[in-house]
Every structure is written in structure tokens, then in C-alpha cells.
Amino acid sequence: MRTAATVPSGETIGSGRRHAVVVGGSMAGLVAARVLAAHFDRVTIVERDRLRDGGAHRKGVPQGRQLHALLARGRDVLEALFPGFGRELEAAGAVPISVPGDFLTLTKAGWLDRRAPGWTALSASRPLIEATVRRRLLDLPGITLLDGHEATALVASRDGRVVRGVTVRRVGGLDGVFSVDADLVVDASGRGSRTPAWLAELGYPAPEATRVDPDIAYATRTYRIPDGFTADWKAVMLMSQPPTMPRTGFLFPIEDGQWMVALMGAAGQHPPTDEEGHAAFVRSLRSPVIAEAVADAEPVSEIRGHRGTTNRQWHFERMRRWPERFVVLGDAVCAFNPIYGQGMTTAAVGAETLDACLRSRRRPAGDLDGLGARFQRALARRNADAWMFSTGEDLRFPTTTGMTAGRVLRAQHHYLDRIEAASTRDPAVADVYVRAFGMLERPTALFRPGLVAAAARTRPTRVTGIAPVPPRRADQAASGRRGERQPA
Template identity: 45%
Template sequence: MSSPLSKPRSAVVIGGSFAGLCIARTLADHVEQVTVLDRDRFPDGPRLRTGIPQARHLHVLITSGQRALDRLFPGLMAELYDRGAVPVAAPTDLLSLSPNGWRERFPATHTLVGASRELLDWTIRQRLSSDPRIRFLAAREVVGLLPGDDGASIVGVEFRVRNGGSGTLRCVADLVVDASGRGSRTPDWLAALGYGRPEETRIDAGLGYASRRYRLAPGVADGWKNIMVMPKPPRITRAGVLYPIENGRWMVTLGGFGAETPPTDEAGFLEFTRSLRSPLIYEAIRDAEPDGPIHGFRRTANHRRHYETMPRWPEGFLVVGDAACAFNPVYGQGMSVAAQTAVVLRDHLRTHRGRFGRAAQVAVAGCSATAWTIATGTDLRFTAAGTVRPGRRGRLSHWYFDRASDVADRDPYVLRVLTDVQHLVRPPAALAHPRVALRVLRGPTRPPLSAPPVTPLSSRR
């Protein structure tokens, strides 16, 4: 193995997840060979795979993620659009029913990428597969970490070939990254090696959701590209989204908390859609052609493993993505945080001679901080979130954020700052800037819209 100051020559990434793909791209610039091990088999096209059940549901790539991905994979956004992804101008293309009323459709300040998870993964994986520095080994299940002789480092992984017998093999590497997702076994592996276990924080609002893809009838979506019907807690906890993806298809994702989770049978799914605060999504899909079955999903808790605070941390090892910090997927932050993490890690490796240890894990934790605050701050409003309750400061923060959201429905300046925060391009503190705070505290200047602004902005001028 290399000495502590020598340049690492090889790296192993556990998991070909979205986070794993982004990290593999970063590592390729710092080692001679990157090996991505995944327990699943990769499809030979933009198709769903069993290892990512959440891929059957809505995925949103927000601005911070787009910027990070274009740094990692120059021209990737343009390539996605060439492959059929749909640009969605926000807020201009959105019909959004907030808890307080319909949001006005102001000039766009951000663009969302309407694409399926399989198209995103396939496009990135093709880029990586053409890179001779990166290799993918499928149907390999990692079963443990290899400790270094110094007792303070990780020098590879032990794995087995799925359906290939009971024996195990070793893959030695200078750098090891766990990107295996929510089911990561790193806490067990570290404990077995004497490092102990990380502290964990779990906030579960009890959200469940169900999704289905459709082909809408001609003319149904004239003048808009996205419908969002938000809940109005605590009384109304049902929500729904209709969102475009590639090849003329649309994704409907319905969500509910606790006993309000949406059903996955045909009649129940449509009835749940009809019961939302607005009938718009139901009216759009009731005569649409289904493009696949209905899939449910319940694993939506925010779950953070605080590796950065462990008393001991091995050199040459890193945990990223959902394996370290998983968010409630409904907020659309996971992919963007994963891409940002890869960019931050790239900068870290440039200044640390291609090595990582505790400092890198601390940097990774920092990438998740803002998204964690947003996701958990919202989920704590629901009674299913457990025993964690916000204190006086938290309640004040919730009040102010609700007030800002209400004002943003009718104030383009406040909406722009709020959207910047939600897209992770500005910190939440931006909402407390005096110019923003004055507008928020003064309150809305006109009543909310009582009906959806279905007429496009350009037609209303």
C-alpha cells in the first residue's frame, strides 16, 4: 500500500447509486483506477433496476444539483434535453397551490429538469463507462472493510459474487467510499473493527407516497408544465404533483402522512387524486393513458449518521450520500446534495494530496447541513415525527418561514429568495436579510388567488 504522503493509485466505490456515480467521477481525476461495486446488475439502457426502488417515483433536479453536475460532467444538462428531458421554468410553468392559496406565476428565476431517474442514471453511467479509469463490477455484494496493518486505515473491501457461490474475494484500494444508500452496513463494519458506532438522528413524519406514469390526452397541459397541490397541515395532509418526464410522459406522485398514505390500486389511486385540495391533477389524468403500474413507497424518514463526530475515524475511508445522510425524498434534495458533495470532495482532494480521512467526512457532512435543516424543519410539523419537538426558537422559525411562503405567493422578490433557498443556492439566512424581512413582516399586499392561474404569464400581459 501507499505511504500516507504518496499519491493514491486506486479507489473502490461501494454502490453504483447516484452518489456513487458522482463520486466515481471525482475520484477518477486523483487515482489511476476506480472500481464501482454494486450488488445489482446494471441495465443496458435507460431502464429501471431493482436496486433503486425509489426510482419509480418523482425525481427533481434543482438548480444547485444542475450546476454541480455540469461541473462534474460538462454539457450534461444539454445532453439530457437532447434525450428528451423537459425544461420546466419555475415559477412560470407551475400551477402551485400552497397552504395559503394559489401562487402567482411570476417570470422564471430557475429551471427544473423534467426527467426520469433512469434517464439521469443511464446518461451519467454512459459517460463513466467510456472513461478507461473507471470500471463497473455488477452483482458484487460488499460484506466488509479491510483494515490496514496500522490499525488506523481502511485498505479495501471484502465482497462476494451474488449467485456465484459462498466464497468471498478482496479488492484492495487506497481509498474506499461507501455510497450504498440507506441500507449501508458501515455502522456494523466500523463497530466490528473497534471504531464504535456513529450517533444517529432520525426524524420520520410518517409520509408515504404512490406514483404512476401517464400519457396525457392532447391539449390537457396547454399553458403549464407542472401542477403542485400542497398539504395544509395539520388539517389536510394529502398532496400531489404532476410533472413531465422524457418521451411525452408524465409522472404523478401522491403523498400523505400517517393513515393518509395513498393506495396503490387503480380505483383508490384515482379517488385519492380526486380528494386533493384541488381537482386539477385528477382532471388531467382521469382520461389519460397509464404508462405503467402504480408503485408505493414508505421509506421516507430523514436519517443522519453523524460519522464526522466519531472519536476515531479511519484514514482512506469516506461515507457519502444516503449512507451518511438521507432526506425525506419528497423535498427533491438528495441528488443535488450528492452532486454537490462530489464537487466539494474534488476540491478537498486537490488540497489534501489526494487523501481523505476525518477532514473529508466533515466536509461531506457540511454539504448536507442546509438540506437537512429544510427537510427536518418541515417534517417536524407533523405529529408522526416522534418525540422531537421544536423549542421556542424553532417555533418562531416555523412561523417566519410560513409567513415568508405566504408572502412569496404574491411577491416576486420574496419568492425568488425563497426559491433560491429551496434550490440550495442560498442559505436559509438569506430569508432574514433586512430587505426580505421587511416584506415578510409587512405581510401580503393583496389577497391570495382563489383560482389557479391557468393562463400562461405571457398571455396575461
């Protein structure tokens, strides 16, 4: 077995383009493997869970039972990596949703103007999204999936300077650990990543971390969409209204004619998982639209809760020394409060960044020196917008721990309140707002001159916008107008 004690320091490994190992076969690992397939002869994914065909829930991704919205930017990256991905996901049952046309959104300032062109989402359960990506990846030559195996440590040169592979053990097996040699190791093992411990074993100092915790919990349930249900929307988001109203509700259609209803409570107001408490929480949201829709819907799952949603970022980019031939991405580096739906998209953007770093290496082909440190710095820059967006919104709650909202952030909140108010009555503002939400635009797009002017014209405190038409069953009267402006 090649371990830190037996691999001589500085040993040259052939062309350096032969074999890459990815730890973790979830979204970040799958997209990283796709990118590596273009740069290495072989790519092995080491995944602790046994992966079955199709979209089954699994232990290693407990969040998979919760709502997973794939943002526009993430969808675009997946489409570029796997041409035809969107078509396949839709063929497998994903529901296209025009955002905001079909997406009834109650912002802090009122109902979002749905006349904006925006973008089209594909709504599906997390297991279906992951299974679609995995199927496409495994069709590629040179990809090996070592599922049912857990990576236990890094294998490195004696001085810990160069990573040469990982030690692996079969889950539930008695056959001990073995090592898998690699020219590049990628850790994509999620929030529970052991990279900080693995670095310590190789003699590196502890990385710095930032944590911002709005104390959010989820509770999600799926329902069968009632026969004949019609409404002028397909999906609903009822946002919280900090600092006093920390409850959010989503209703999204997913495959197999189901709705996924996800409730989130910040500032410790966690949604209950018992029938009565759950129903009361749904009724307590800022609009009755979700409660009315599910009133006649048959539940097809239990109510499943989830905690562990803190924004947490490891600052590997700040480390003075970083092992060669080792990179970390996805939630293993930067995990967000998931309410803004950024995780899968930032994982995809991380893979795109890895690809760019591999392509732009300054040294002769085959030389990976400096790649790891360069990548972690580039990734930190790419993650910065999503981090600012997520933590910036979370800091609207004074109970959020880890940071406090300073003067600049409070001024930003005030400005964004005006933008949100403008987005309830101006489709041009609403369009930039949803594009920024979908990560198609950087948040700085919200500060373009036209939007600044719109914000200046808008009073932020009035709840305005087009009110939704109440949903109806086919057997109910079909008359009704498309919405009326609420009294200001």
C-alpha cells in the same frame, strides 16, 4: 486475500494515488467516481445490480419508480462535472420546466407568483437521469464498473486504523469472496449502507444517529399525456397544509410524452395503491387541477407505493476515531424525507466536497492521512441546510417522531408562513423562495432585509395568488384568460 488479519498496520501504499474503490453505483457513487477520477489513476465501482445500458429500473434503487426532481444546484454540479450533461438529458427526452413560470405551485398560503425568473428544471425519470450520468462517467479513462458484485466487508490493517480495500462477492456466484485493494474506499451504498456494522467489525464504537420521521409514503403512477392537452403550466405541485392537511400531489412531465403523478401522505395518511383509493386521494388534494388533468389520461403503469422515507443522519463527523482512507457519502450518511427533492443534489454536493478535501490536503501529494475524518466533518456542515429545511418542515406535523418543534422553530414556521404568503403576490419574494427551494441559495437568503420587510407587510393566514387557468384539450374552446386573482 488481504483481510484485517493479514495487512500489517501502518504499511505504506505507494504514492497513495493509484486506486480508489467506490461501493454503490447509483447517483452518489457515480458522482464520487467522477471526482476521484481526477485524483486517482484508477477508480473501480462495485455495484450489486447488473447495470444494463439505458435507463432501466433496477432492484438496488427501488425508489427509482418514484418521482425524482433534480434541483437547480444538483443540475449545476452535474453540468460542471460532465459538461453538456443538461443538453444530453434533454436530448434523451427530459422536459425543460421554468420554475416557477411553468410550475403551478399551491403553497400553504396560496398559488405561488409565477412571474419570478427562478431557474429551469429538467424533468426526467430517475433511471434516465442516472443512465445519462453513468454513460458520461464510463466514457472517462481509468473507470471500471464491477457490476453484479456486492461489497461484503472492509479490508483494513490489523489494528483497524487504515482501510485497505473491500471484500467482494459475485452476486449469485459460488466462487466465494475476493478482495479489491484500494488506496481510498468510498461507501456510497445508500440507505442500507453497512458502514455502521463494518466499523463495529473493525473495533469502532457505534456512530450516533438522528432520525426524524413524518411517516410519509408515496404512490406514483405514469400516464400518457392526452393528445392536444394544453395548459398554461407544465408541472404542478399541490403542497400539504400542516398540521391538518398532510396530503401532497405532484404532476411532472417526463420523457416519452408521459406525466408522472406522485402522491404523498404524511402523518400516516398514506396514499392507497388500489385504483379507487388512488383516484379518491387525487381528488382530495387541495386543488382539483391534477385530478382534472389525469381524468382523460391513459395510465401506462401500475400504481407503485414506496415507504422508507425517514430523515436519517449518521453522525460520523462526531466520532472520536475514524479509519484512514475511508469516506462515506450520499444517502449512506444522510438520507432525507424525499418530498423536497434534495437527495441527488446533496449527493452531488457531497462529491464536490470530496473533491475540495482532496484538493486542499495540507500534506505532501500522495498522503491521504486525515482525509476521511476531515471529509466527514465538511460533509456534515454541507448537509446541515438541507437537513434543517427538511426536518424543519416535517416538524410542522405534531405526529412527526424523533424531535419536537421548539420555540425557535415555531417562530421560524411563523416567519416562513409570512414569506410564503408574500411569495403568492410578490415575484421578488417568489424568486428567492424558489431559488432556496432549488438549493441555489442558502435558506438564510429568506431572511434578507427586503424579505423580512415583505414578511412584515404580509398577513399569513389568507389564501391568495393567481389561480390557474383550467387545462383544456385542443378540441375544447380556446378562449380563456391567464388567471384571475382568487378572492382573499
